Each structure stands twice: as structure tokens, then as C-alpha cells.
Amino acid sequence: MAMTITEKIMAFNSGRDSVVPGQLVWVDVHTVMTMDYLGKQCFKAFESLGAKTLFNRDRVICVSDHLVPPPTPEYATMLNEWREIVKSYDIPNFYDLGRQGIAHQIMVEQGHVLPGKISIGTDSHANTYGAVGAVGNAIGVTDAAIAMATGKCWFRVPETVKFHIKGEWQPWVMAKDLSLHIMGMMHWNGHLIYKALEYCGPAIDALDIAGRMTLCNMTVDLGAKNGIIAPDAKTAAYLQSVQKGDWNMIASDADAHYDAVYEVDVTNVGPTIARPDKLDDTVPVEQLVGTKFNKAFVGTCTNGRTEDFAIIAKILDGKKIHRDVNMICIPASQQVYLECIQKGYFEILVKAGVAIETPSCGPCAGIHTGVAGDGDIMLSAGNRNMKGRMGSKNAQIYLTSPAVVAASAVKGVITDPRSENW
Amino acid sequence: MAIIKGKAWVAKTYVMSFDMIVQKFWTSPIDPIENSKWVMAGVDEAFNKENGFKDFGYTFIVAGHNFAGGGKSIEHCVTGLMGANIKAVFATSFARLQFRNAINYGMPFITSKDMNLDCETGDELEYNSDNGEIKNLSNGKIFSSVPVAPFVAEVGAAGGLMNFIRTKIADGSIANLH
Numbered sequence: 107m108a109m110t111i112t113e114k115i116m117a118f119n120s121g122r123d124s125v126v127p128g129q130l131v132w133v134d135v136h137t138v139m140t141m142d143y144l145g146k147q148c149f150k151a152f153e154s155l156g157a158k159t160l161f162n163r164d165r166v167i168c169v170s171d172h173l174v175p176p177p178t179p180e181y182a183t184m185l186n187e188w189r190e191i192v193k194s195y196d197i198p199n200f201y202d203l204g205r206q207g208i209a210h211q212i213m214v215e216q217g218h219v220l221p222g223k224i225s226i227g228t229d230s231h232a233n234t235y236g237a238v239g240a241v242g243n244a245i246g247v248t249d250a251a252i253a254m255a256t257g258k259c260w261f262r263v264p265e266t267v268k269f270h271i272k273g274e275w276q277p278w279v280m281a282k283d284l285s286l287h288i289m290g291m292m293h294w295n296g297h298l299i300y301k302a303l304e305y306c307g308p309a310i311d312a313l314d315i316a317g318r319m320t321l322c323n324m325t326v327d328l329g330a331k332n333g334i335i336a337p338d339a340k341t342a343a344y345l346q347s348v349q350k351g352d353w354n355m356i357a358s359d360a361d362a363h364y365d366a367v368y369e370v371d372v373t374n375v376g377p378t379i380a381r382p383d384k385l386d387d388t389v390p391v392e393q394l395v396g397t398k399f400n401k402a403f404v405g406t407c408t409n410g411r412t413e414d415f416a417i418i419a420k421i422l423d424g425k426k427i428h429r430d431v432n433m434i435c436i437p438a439s440q441q442v443y444l445e446c447i448q449k450g451y452f453e454i455l456v457k458a459g460v461a462i463e464t465p466s467c468g469p470c471a472g473i474h475t476g477v478a479g480d481g482d483i484m485l486s487a488g489n490r491n492m493k494g495r496m497g498s499k500n501a502q503i504y505l506t507s508p509a510v511v512a513a514s515a516v517k518g519v520i521t522d523p524r525s526e527n528w
Numbered sequence: 529m530a531i532i533k534g535k536a537w538v539a540k541t542y543v544m545s546f547d548m549i550v551q552k553f554w555t556s557p558i559d560p561i562e563n564s565k566w567v568m569a570g571v572d573e574a575f576n577k578e579n580g581f582k583d584f585g586y587t588f589i590v591a592g593h594n595f596a597g598g599g600k601s602i603e604h605c606v607t608g609l610m611g612a613n614i615k616a617v618f619a620t621s622f623a624r625l626q627f628r629n630a631i632n633y634g635m636p637f638i639t640s641k642d643m644n645l646d647c648e649t650g651d652e653l654e655y656n657s658d659n660g661e662i663k664n665l666s667n668g669k670i671f672s673s674v675p676v677a678p679f680v681a682e683v684g685a686a687g688g689l690m691n692f693i694r695t696k697i698a699d700g701s702i703a704n705l706h
């Protein structure tokens with residue numbers, strides 16, 4: 107029977123030849139991720155199940171990302187408790203402060219997600235894993251605990267919606283712009299609730315893994331169950347650099363059934379911005395050129411990768427951040443941090459007047475490292491712009507690509523990166 | 529026959545997960561009574577005090593599209609409602625993360641289209657979980673709902689997924705999950 111890639115993954119990992127949308131299946135999970143602020147509760151819930159051991163010690167991935175380095179004594183205590191419990195289970199894949207990174211970045215760059223497999227995590231942006239052809243899914247503490255005990259998780263097989271992306275990427279246009287464009291088209295948490303979202307087409311083939319991660323990352327904000335891109339030669343090359351072993355280069359059947367098919371010509375997508383408060387209130391950058399803002403931020407599981415900082419470095423090379431703007435950049439992991447140092451990107455950024463912080467979620471969840479105060483107008487390359495998301499409810503958050511943030515930070519007002527020869 | 533009667537709170541706009549449980553409680557332990565103290569605090573100013581929502585004594589919530597949207601995976605949204613004695617939520621659609629959490633906790637999140645257009649806060653509703661019918665006793669309107677999947681009913685009957693799995697681990701039938 108013809109199946110989409112997501113259906114195939116659900117079938118193969120539940121010991122079935124085929125599945126149909128709507129079917130309820132228990133699947134084998136490849137990895138379970140949890141992190142600092144929910145992790146202890148996962149282990150406690152696991153303990154209450156009566157299971158003797160973890161299903162596989164190597165496949166429970168523990169990350170410190172939201173709270174590191176701890177901004178308050180309360181968080182420091184929480185982190186200590188978290189460390190204690192992870193250590194008591196002798197978890198080999200513990201990415202604590204010093205080896206840290208945002209969990210979703212760690213999962214992909216450290217090879218904990220693989221094509222054709224299912225990985226789950228106690229954080230909404232686990233959809234990111236679709237970038238390498240895995241089903242990545244966010245779950246709660248209960249599901250994590252059960253998967254830690256049994257290696258299994260239940261799923262209702264989702265209907266798949268295809269986004270065929272054609273055309274040529276225009277200069278300074280990034281995966282984030284396409285993501286925001288689709289957000290405006292489909293609406294935030296709108297028509298794609300419960301769906302698997304499959305990106306394909308020549309413009310997706312042209313995207314690097316970093317761009318694919320950005321795209322899949324934000325499918326959760328479209329309400330989708332997962333976002334996925336079939337693995338190709340780029341995926342294989344990327345994985346070979348991070349992980350040894352076999353994986354399944356799986357793809358949708360040509361005659362698979364889709365719930366809906368949308369086509370987007372990326373040639374017509376320019377730099378795009380979501381205006382404050384609503385993710386789907388997106389407009390082309392042209393409409394906002396000249397808008398004042400005072401804080402610039404690039405980081406997060408959406409846009410904190412080496413490729414993102416490469417673009418920023420290109421724009422900031424030899425320039426200065428405008429004196430009315432404070433700019434913070436946070437690499438998504440220690441590995442990204444190191445790469446950006448080695449490639450010289452961070453030298454350019456520091457010379458331009460950017461504050462660089464140690465890897466963490468930073469102000470994205472409004473917890474620390476540059477949160478918004480009353481009256482702040484943030485221009486962020488993150489993923490959420492609801493009132494109060496990055497701190498004060500009396501701040502405004504514009505979301506856009508790293509290129510728009512960098513160009514705008516130089517000018518002190520929202521700027522179209524295409525307007526100048528950087 | 530399982531019939532539940534009680535008063536409803538009707539959402540007139542989107543209800544987002546990050547307003548149901550505001551940021552400072554995201555790191556709190558999951559505990560229905562504790563979580564219920566501040567559940568819905570960000571949804572409406574009237575609920576923004578200790579036990580603010582709970583003290584109204586609602587039994588049901590009626591909402592439109594994408595109830596508990598916004599993409600948070602925290603379970604406090606569901607446990608908070610449970611602790612506040614909510615027996616069922618009726619909505620046109622639910623955000624998938626909280627829909628999943630509700631199933632796992634055996635909390636009925638029942639899909640019933642556009643009920644929010646024909647109900648007012650304070651209306652008395654009667655929900656028959658056997659046939660999925662919901663009556664608005666205050667205005668006589670009757671609504672049907674999407675039947676609950678057998679797995680969901682089974683988990684609900686077991687008192688949630690943790691109990692469901694605990695039993696299977698204890699009796700050795702866990703390997704049969706398929």
C-alpha cells in the first residue's frame with residue numbers, strides 16, 4: 107500500500123507492513139529527550155511505574171538548556187536536583203553546562219535522531235528532528251516516563267499535508283522567511299492541527315540541514331504533529347559526520363495519499379517578519395522598513411546555528427551595531443559556539459558590538475540572558491512572539507530571519523537586507 | 529449510564545496553553561491541586577488570583593478552535609483543570625499537545641463543533657458520556673460530539689495512562705503493546 111514517509115515510519119517502527127491515518131499504534135522510539143526543568147519529573151514518574159530499568163540507558167538523552175547557567179538560586183537548586191537524578195541513572199548522554207546546547211540542536215548534531223526512526227522529547231520543538239528524515243514529536247512528562255520504561259509511545263497516525271516548494275532562493279532569503287511566509291498562509295496553529303507536514307521540491311533539495319531544521323522546527327507552531335523532509339545525499343553527508351551506523355533512507359511513495367497539497371514558489375518569498383503578538387501576522391519586510399526597535403536577538407532552536415551566524419558575520423563585517431540597539435547572539439550549542447569561533451564569525455560579531463552568551467535557550471522563554479523589559483521592542487530570530495514570551499508583557503516582539511535582524515541592528519531601524527551590498 | 533451535570537465556562541476567544549498556566553508556574557511540580565490554584569490565571573483577569581478559576585465552581589469548559597494552543601507540552605494545563613474539578617472540555621478543536629496530555633490523564637477533551645456559539649458562561653449542561661450527547665439545560669439546545677476512540681476510553685477507564693501502563697508492567701503484558 108502506498109504510504110507517505112511519516113506513515114512508513116509509523117508502520118515500520120510499530121512492526122506493521124502498513125498503517126492508515128487515524129490508526130492508533132504503539133511505536134518503538136529510538137530516543138527520548140528530556141531537559142532541565144521537566145526532566146526530574148520524568149524520572150520520578152518513570153520510577154512510579156514499577157519498571158526495573160530504563161529501556162535503554164544510551165537512548166535517554168538529558169540536556170540542560172532552559173535554565174543554564176542558572177539565573178536565580180531557585181533555578182540553581184532545580185538544576186542541582188536535575189543533575190543528581192541524571193547522575194544516579196548514570197546516563198551517558200548528559201549534556202550539562204559545559205557540554206550544553208539547546209536540546210533540539212543537541213539531538214540532531216550529536217546524532218541522536220536518525221532517518222526512519224522516531225524520537226520524542228518533552229519540549230514542543232522536537233519537530234525539528236524531521237530535518238534529517240526522522241519523526242520528531244513533542245510529548246509530556248507522562249509519555250516520556252512511559253517511553254523511558256518501555257521504549258514505546260502511542261500515536262494516532264496523522265494525515266499528511268504536502269508542501270511542494272519550487273523556485274530559486276533569492277539573496278538574503280532564509281528558511282525562516284519561508285517558514286514565516288507559510289505561517290501567514292496557513293495560520294498559527296490553524297489548519298494543520300494533528301497533521302504530518304512534509305516539505306519537498308527543488309527549493310527544499312537546495313536547503314542545507316540548518317535551513318531544514320529551521321523549517322521543521324516551526325511546524326509545531328503551525329499546529330502540526332510533525333514536520334519532515336525525506337533524507338537525501340545532504341542528509342547522509344551530514345549524518346556521516348556526526349554518527350556511525352545504519353539508517354533507513356526512507357521516502358514517500360509516488361502515489362501516496364495526501365490530505366492536501368500546497369505549492370509555494372520560493373522565488374516570490376522575500377524577507378518576512380511576524381508582527382508582535384501573533385505568529386501568523388506576517389508581512390514582507392518592505393512594509394516595516396524604518397520601524398524603530400531597541401533589542402536584537404539571534405539564537406534559539408530555530409536560528410542559533412553556525413549557518414545563521416555566518417550570514418550575520420557577513421552583514422556585520424566591518425560594521426557597528428547602531429548605538430540605539432543592544433544585540434545579543436546565543437549559539438545553540440557548545441559545538442556551534444566552537445565552530446563560530448574557529449570560523450571567525452564571533453570575532454566579527456564582537457568587534458561589531460554584539461554581546462555573545464553561552465549556549466542556552468536564553469531569553470526565548472523569558473527566563474534569563476537578556477529578557478525584555480517594559481517598552482522594549484525586540485527584533486528576534488526566535489520562534490514565538492506572544493505577549494510576555496520573552497519577559498515583560500509590555501514589550502513587543504517582531505520575529506524574523508537572522509539576516510533581517512543583523513541588517514536592522516546596523517541601521518537601528520527595521521531594514522531590508524537586500525537594500526545594501528553587505 | 530454516565531451523566532454529568534454542571535455549570536459551564538464558555539470561552540469567547542482563543543484559550544492558549546501559556547495563559548492557562550502562566551510562565552512562572554511552568555517549572556512547578558505536576559500536581560492537580562497545586563496546579564489548579566493558578567490555572568487559567570492568564571486567560572481572564574477574573575481568574576488571576578489564587579483559586580480564581582476554581583472558585584467559580586465550573587464543571588465544564590466550552591471553547592472554539594484550538595483549545596490550549598500555543599504549543600506548550602506542559603501537563604499542568606490538564607492537571608490544573610482536573611484539580612479545579614472540570615469534568616470535560618468541549619471544543620471545536622484542540623491543540624495536539626494538550627489533547628494528548630488530556631488523553632493520558634483520562635480527562636475528557638471532547639470534540640464538538642461550534643458549541644461555544646450556542647452556550648453562555650453559567651449555562652447548565654448535561655453530558656452523557658455513553659452516547660456523547662451534550663444538552664444545554666439552560667436553552668434546550670442539544671449537541672453531538674465526536675465518539676471517543678476505544679483506546680482513549682480504555683485509558684480513561686484505567687484512570688489515565690500511567691495506571692494503564694503500571695498494570696501492564698506489573699502483570700507482564702507490557703510486551704504486547706502494539
Ligand code: SF4
Pocket residue numbers: 172208209229231406407408466467470471489
Ligand atoms: S530555544 Fe526557545 S523554543 Fe527552543 S527549546 Fe528553548 S525555549 Fe523552547
